[in-house]
Each structure stands twice: as structure tokens, then as C-alpha cells.
Amino acid sequence: MIRKKLIAGNWKMNKSAGDGATLVKDIVDEIGRETSVEVVVCPPFTALESVAKALEGQAVKLGAQNFHHEKSGAYTGEISAEMLRALYVTHVILGHSERRTYFGETDAFINKKVITALASQLKPILCVGETLAEREAGSTLSVVQTQLEGGLKGVALDQITTVVIAYEPVWAIGTGKVATTAQAQEVHAFIRDLLTKLYGAPLAQKVRILYGGSMKPSNAAELLAEKDIDGGLIGGASLEAKSFVELVKAAAAAN
Ligand code: PGA
Secondary structure, eight states, X not given: OOSOEEEEXXXXXXXXXXXXXXXXXXXXXXXXXOOSEEEEEEOOGGGHHHHHHHTTTOSOEEEESOOBSSSSSSOTTOOBHHHHHTTTOOEEEESOHHHHHHSOOOHHHHHHHHHHHHHTTOEEEEEEOOOHHHHHTTOHHHHHHHHHHHHTTTOOTTTGGGOEEEEOOGGGTTTSOOOOHHHHHHHHHHHHHHHHHHHOHHHHTXXXXXXXXXXXXXXXXXXXXXXXXXXXXXXXXXXXXXXXXXXXXXXXXXX
């Protein structure tokens, strides 16, 4: 198995510190020390500490949904990599389409965070994906290429396998409209080809490319069976233990 499947839960702006701890307890009770799949949960900042405590001694890892690339200083409302590391955070979602759309994050800004994350022992989960208008205009692949090349600028050969890519078609996020397996696989293969051009085949083969956008237990097996789909970045279905655990099990079965 060249790439271990990865299931990451993006809780977005949901779950208090208490509710988050309860949710992860329910998850670990069900999956135990499942090690054939890498599992990451990404609560909001305010639940990181309680969730970290609930995960002590467990294989499930902790991710954040964002951070600021500066070390410290006058950045009201922001959180640094060091602050996340102090809470045992290992992963961070970067470039999510909601941050691009609602908070104006550009590829250049996202790239600064990718570089800082890697220098701070945080594994970036770099999100890319086209809007419905872009897909209908036939520009899906060029949009994904621009976001990927922009986000990965300056990422060295010895760093690329630490990066996780998440392909999330914006039109499929939270809409219930999942990409067909063929649509998803086409873009995943394109991303793998781009990584091959940038970093060479042996490294590109090791990078995990997750699918995100209305992934749920009913469609996961089919998506995860595709050759270049190495896991999922899960929004809605990560908010309940039952559906999230089923997704982890689907990933284990697809290994
Ligand atoms: P969804 O969200 O699973 O609710 O579509 C995925 C995401 O935004 O990461």
C-alpha cells in the first residue's frame, strides 16, 4: 500500500468544546485503534483543547481549520502555528473554498501559510476546486492547476509528501451534489500528473489526494475505489459519530 487512506473531518463553525469532546469520544469508542486509515478531526479553535484531551493516547489526530503565517504580533483575531502545536495539533486545512470566498484568501496568501505550516511541523491539507460557473465554462482543470501551483510555490522536494491535497468542487460542498466518480477521478489524476511534473513520479505517487464535497457513507465506497482518491475531507457527515465512523470503515475496506 503506497498511500494510506486518510479521512479528515472538517467541523467548520460547529461544536462547542464540550460537544466536540463528546463527539470524538464516541468516534474513538467505535473505531478503537484502527491504524489502517489515518483519521484527523478538525474542530473550531475553541474546541481544540478539549478534543486534544479526549484524544490522548488515541490514534486519531487533531487538525485546525486555519492559522496565521506570522509567528506572533498585532494580528487581532488570529492564531499562530506555535499556538496550535502547543495543543497537539498536527494538521491544518488551508485554502478551503469558504475561506477563499468569504474571507478573500488568495493563492499567494494561502501559499505563505503552506510554507509556514511545513516549517512549523504542521501538515497542510491544501484545498483546491472549481465553482459551478468555472466547471460549466470548461475551466475546471486550469482553475485547479492555478490553485495548486500557487499554493505549492516554494514547497521543496523533501516536503511535498507531507502535504495532503483535497480536491473539493465548490458546487459539491454542503449541497448534497456529489461529483460523479468519473468527474472526481479525472481531476485527481490531473492533480497527480501535475505533481509528477513538479516533483517527479516517485514523490507524486506518495502524496494523498482527498475528495471533498457531500461525501457520505452511501457514496464513499465508490469514490474511494478510484485509483487516485486517497480519502475524504468530510464536512456535514463528520458532525455525527455514526456517519464519520462509517466513512472510516469504508476507507479501511478500500485499502
Ligand atoms: P461537505 O463539506 O462534506 O459538507 O460537503 C466538505 C468540506 O467543505 O470540506
